[in-house]
Amino acid sequence: MDQEIAARFKAQLAHYQSLNTYFDWRTSYAFSEELYELLSLIDQLTEPKVALELLALYFEADQQLCELCDDSNGAVGDTYGSAGDMLLSWSRRCEDQEYVRSIFKRLLTRPNDYGVGYEVEDAAKELFYSCKD
Numbered sequence: 001m002d003q004e005i006a007a008r009f010k011a012q013l014a015h016y017q018s019l020n021t022y023f024d025w026r027t028s029y030a031f032s033e034e035l036y037e038l039l040s041l042i043d044q045l046t047e048p049k050v051a052l053e054l055l056a057l058y059f060e061a062d063q064q065l066c067e068l069c070d071d072s073n074g075a076v077g078d079t080y081g082s083a084g085d086m087l088l089s090w091s092r093r094c095e096d097q098e099y100v101r102s103i104f105k106r107l108l109t110r111p112n113d114y115g116v117g118y119e120v121e122d123a124a125k126e127l128f129y130s131c132k133d
Contacts, residue, residue, distance in 0.1 A: 002050045009041045009054050016068070017061055023069035031068065032075035039083055048094035052103045055087045059107050059116060066114040077116065084119030091127050100127075 016035075023031040039058065045051045062080070071077055091100045104127075107120045 002045050002047045005041050005044050006050050006054060009038065010057065012038050012041075013057060013061055017064040019068055021068065025070040025072050028069040028071055029073060029075045032079055035065070035076065035079040036082065039079060039086065042086060042090075048090045049096065049099055051090040052087070052094060052100065055083055055090065056103050056107055058083050059087075059120060060110065062114045062116045066116075077114070080116035080119045083116075084123045087120065088123040088126055091123065104128075 016038075042051050042054055045054075059080070066076060069076055087103075091103070094100050104120065104124050108117070108124060110117065112118070
């Protein structure tokens, strides 16, 4: 089941990355709703490593996705806030913490031209540096 969902996620993400269209400020909200639907596929997964890989792919697609639209309303950027929350949640569920660290290293060493890397930074701070009583 997870592999089918992952394949569907990857195909849809690749479709968005290959679009040769532009969503103006009036239509970017509808585009963000499509992105939320894409992210909702991850909620159907059972395996944390699969979820983390898909979330990494989503963050790595930031340039293509952000350049598809006028996001002056912040709707597309907000999808990355949700993706950051999901990244934290799935990271906590993953037993292989070395894998989790490798995902964060991969994402934190990327350029942050669109500001979505701050969501990864926030998740990393919460996961690795939060004080525990």
